[in-house]
Amino acid sequence: MGGLQSDGQFRPLESGDPQTVAGYRPVARLGSGGMGTVYLSYTPGGHPIALKTIRPELSEDPEFRRRFRQEVQAAQRVQGLYTAPVIDYDTEGTRPWLATAYVPGPSLAAAVTEHGPLPVSTLLLLIAGVAEALTVIHGAGIVHRDLKPSNVLLAGDGPRVIDFGIARAADATALTGTGVSVGTPAFMSPEQATGQEITPASDVFALGQVAAFAARGSGAYGDGPSHAVLYRIVHEEPDLTGLPEALGFVTRCLAKDPADRPSCAEVIALCQEASPGGLRQSGEWLPEAIGTQITRRVSASAALAAQSAVTTGPPQGPPATAPATQLTAAVPAPPPTAPLTRPDLATPHAAPTLTAPHTPPPATPAASYLPPAPPAAAPRAPWPGAQPQPRRGSRAGVIAAVVAAALAVGVGCGVYLSKAHTDTKRGGTSTSAKGSGDHSGPGSATGSSGPSTRPDPKPVTFKGINIPKGYWVRFADSPPKPLHDENGSNARFGDSADFYYDDDAFVSDDQTPVVGGNSKKVVLLNNAEKGSLATCRAETRYAEDIHLSQLSTGSQICVHTVSGHIAVVTYKGAAPRNGPSDYISVDITVWRNAEQPSGDQ
Incomplete structure (x- = not known):
């Protein structure tokens, strides 16, 4: 992770970088x-x-x-x-x-x-x-x-x-x-x-x-x-x-x-x-x-420190000392399962504050190594469906607020909860995704675990992952690394084998190697289908594994894991037949915690 260009300049901040982290100002x-x-x-x-x-x-x-x-x-x-x-x-x-x-x-x-x-x-x-x-x-x-x-x-x-x-x-x-x-x-x-x-x-x-x-x-x-x-x-x-x-x-x-x-x-x-x-x-x-x-880095760091002190003022303490209004303005209201107010907020650096990029006061940089001010960003929208968090008070006050919200929502709330309950019983894969539009956008209950209003997780892509025969990978790893069992057990039985490549463990007409996952929920997409989170949630043609003879370069496979991750695995090819080793090469795009873990269903 290089930090400077050859001339000693630091890399400037980007638009999505935080303004402060627990009182520390990134420069x-x-x-x-x-x-x-x-x-x-x-x-x-x-x-x-x-x-x-x-x-x-x-x-x-x-x-x-x-x-x-x-x-x-x-x-x-x-x-x-x-x-x-x-x-x-x-x-x-x-x-x-x-x-x-x-x-x-x-x-x-x-x-x-x-x-x-x-x-x-x-x-x-x-x-x-x-x-x-x-x-x-x-x-x-x-x-x-x-x-x-x-x-x-x-x-x-x-x-x-x-x-x-x-x-x-x-x-x-x-x-x-x-x-x-x-x-x-x-x-x-x-x-x-x-x-x-x-x-x-x-x-x-x-x-x-x-x-x-x-x-x-x-x-x-x-x-x-x-x-x-x-x-x-x-x-x-x-x-x-x-x-x-x-x-x-x-x-x-x-x-x-x-x-x-x-x-x-x-x-x-x-x-x-x-x-x-x-x-x-x-x-x-x-x-x-x-x-x-090294000399350039030391000089650039010292100059940045001086310039930062001039443009932003003296460093402030941890966010625990900041007014409550400042915290609520900087951070959007989270879902009820992750309240913003924490008992240990008074402890220095106990709860970091990551704010949206800011626009510092107009100032002319004294040197070229000063990173340019990031553009001002529009206030971020709150979590879909999130309600303002009530101040801590008496239990009666909380109950009154809940009753008022329920009366305001009325029958519509009952309809929503009924649908969410149905989706939860289906293990996070709602059949309503077909024929009624795309329900997999942020805040949707389709394909998620219960009536959560959290947005869909962001995808993480890893390219050129080589998986030797008899090995498997876990989608929670960054990047996924091939794992295997020393005792020679078939990879499909590996601990948390989210996606494996191995010989066919059972007798079948096609004795080519297979790929699959220990959740036994993989779907080989048709050529006309594009691998995405919405597609994987909608497709329910689950198989335990897929033979290598069924794959060609560019084939895409939807994989659901027992831990709730969903991934699109793109097959890129296999090792040469006469080569010294046997492996497949894949690209993996993972949406972590995209649905209810199967162990909790």
């Missing part, structure tokens, strides 16, 4: 990814921070919230010279967020991509610094599991390891099963790729991969589809062609057996031995071009 974008968006902001004392906000669809997942809470609490225990500490957070609010110390430097991935492999002296300091960071992380009882070049930032006084467990929260549901792999395929250890026990030695393997990338500009196991890279990691030896002689110990880090790898302390000692003058971290440990980038 520029640092990047965005599968978990959310990262902004540059400042503490009340003017210290820069990296403010990470979570994507709405992840915020709605209870399992994600649970894992995010755990990972933030664990990250607070990590305090080292080569890590970015957690400054502030809120895991319970409408939109969870996390603030860490801002590191004014590029990631190792960006630096090597732009400037090429690093010199030996820099490599030894880099490897020793990351190993020291891992020592602190492991000392807090955490295994990073996702150490990679983009999670190593280059600061003027040494590297910084970030996202030690935090980003894994996006894979929350994948962590609850047995034999599940989580991480970036190209940097996984063999035991992580095969779903075995993960220990600190797994991070040492990833460190060896990071070292090879920094020294050569490419990974030790090549590129290509994730399943192909994972196969090489598990079964083949690394390609370390061109690795400097001083880094010979990296081969030990990449040993298949975790017991054969050195500890982090040993790695630091090996770096010391390989360095003629010993390891001494200084402000000139990086190549000049990267050091210049």
